[in-house]
Amino acid sequence: MPKTLVEKIWDAHVVKSEEGFPDILYIDTHLIHEVTSPQAFDGLRKRGLPVLRPKQTVATADHNVPTLNQLLPIKEELSRYQVDMLTKNCAEFGIELYGLGHPFQGIVHVIGPELGITLPGKTMVCGDSHTSTHGAFGAIAFGIGTSQVEQVFATQCLLQSKPKTMKIEVNGKLGKGVGAKDIILYIISQISAAGGTGYFIEYAGTAIEALSMEARMTICNMSIEMGARGGLIAPDQTTFDYIKGREFAPTGEAWDKALAYWQTLYSDLDAKFDSVLTFDAADIAPMITYGTNPGMGMGIQEHIPSTQAQPEKEKLSYQKALDYMGFDDDASLIGKTVDYVFIGSCTNSRIEDLREVAEFVKDKRKADNVTVWIVPGSKQVEQQAKNEGLDKIFEAAGFQLREPGCSACLGMNEDKIPAGKYCVSTSNRNFEGRQGQNARTLLASPLTAAAAAVTGKITDVREFLVEN
């Protein structure tokens, strides 16, 4: 029987499937961090259980860490305690920790792929909703709650019902200045922040196939922002080339064997999806969000949709969102002054993102009214940026290159956007208060963020680009 990619991977990981019960799904790799794991470790202690497969578990500190002076003790007491607790728990349960000061430390969804831990055909989970990032490699990867973190610790399995499948095809050639972030913000704006609820999404089509691994990760990362359980892309030569030679990637005979398996990982031609959507890459412009959920996005030259045009029952919350942002119906955002630019997060903090920004800002300088933070996704990204001299370009442009962490994406550490200020952010959520109490977030691509940094205003980056 023809199968979708999700079904192939799922079926290969079912330990037990019984009528009337959820499947017992085997988990190959469990990623953990300091915020959603402590209660799960506590649960193990109460049960007197070990972590069943500590070697399949990898930890890092990212959500709650400072992005300046990381080697000094963390100032905020509760954050410091939470990070120390992770160190203690990992030591007690035999889990490898890439904590502060380790050359592999970084955002959990950045380090998995760059270390060759994320591989095609795997099942991967983490107590974080952006675990879908790893789907870019053709893996089933999704976020879980704390009780489930404990479940995976204890059993290396999860009780899960098989999800519905959706295919989203994007075909054709992207226009100048349009990248992966614009593709995913466009899709979410078209199908809404709840449009993928209950589904596992497979992204396909010529525009997706043409993307680098970094770009594919940006797409899969934001699957959750349309409510989907996860998103994935069938592995191909681009995937295999990215993985080969990475720290924990298979080598020699193991590589050949793995590659042979990975090459079977695609949706069969006549496989049936529960839903299929198709988009044309040529319709996508550089995107920007104007509201307080990731579905409230538009092409940068468009005008904010009017409240009157919204469905009756949604008018109140739509108006509330515009009020929060300080925007009016039908307004254009072009030329709107911005205060902060944040380039970072598990969505856009990889080396390719930093290279793209550096290339754009070379021989340019940030506008005086803007504070620019570049927060690399990992120590390895930070080091690579320095090796390539990107740090010098950023410094000359007045951009501050900080140390790795989740940072201003969620403002759990001290990297907060002040109340009322506008931040063009390459992160994934523009919820009220997400980047700081009453902060106003406009989600965009690294290129659009860089353009805003240089002009101090919302800018159509295409003005700077010449057609190739």
Place this chain on the structure above:
Amino acid sequence: MKKFTKLTSAVVPLNIENIDTDQIIPARFLKATTREGFGENLFRDWRYENDQQPKADFVLNDPTYSGQILVAGKNFGCGSSREHAAWAIQDAGFDVVISSFFADIFKGNALNNGLLPIQVSEEFLAQIFKAVENNPKATLEVDLENQAVTISETATKETFEINPYKKSCLINGYDDIDFILAQKELIEEFEQSK
């Protein structure tokens, strides 16, 4: 996980609808690293003044009411998915929450923690509130095996629905971890077959 089969107890009535998890446990208390201790902050901002003085008119501060059953208005547990909400209710000594409707995520989190959420009809919920109003010491009998709740004084009874797998977990004191661990041989066989 704690076993649950039967319980006869007085109730704590909270006749308010749409109680969200932010009310159950405010966000500022989520930095803790253990599951314990959330009970003291259960309904924190309804329960205490800014100066930490208990609000005398809130039901949890009223010695007239006690018991292991919390009875609340419809759409209980809506909002944030924080599992801390279920932890807080349980930590405050409750084993059962009764409402005429539960938010999905809260219900799942409660069941994962051995806290029994029972959905009853609007009419039956009103009868429970009435019985407690007449007599604060009125008791309810909860019988999970027979999926029934009875108001002791009047012997008025209603049955409730529960997922059969989750029901057996509660009766046996099993949680998902115990359920999967019972299949440990299968897990090892699976690993060896890879």
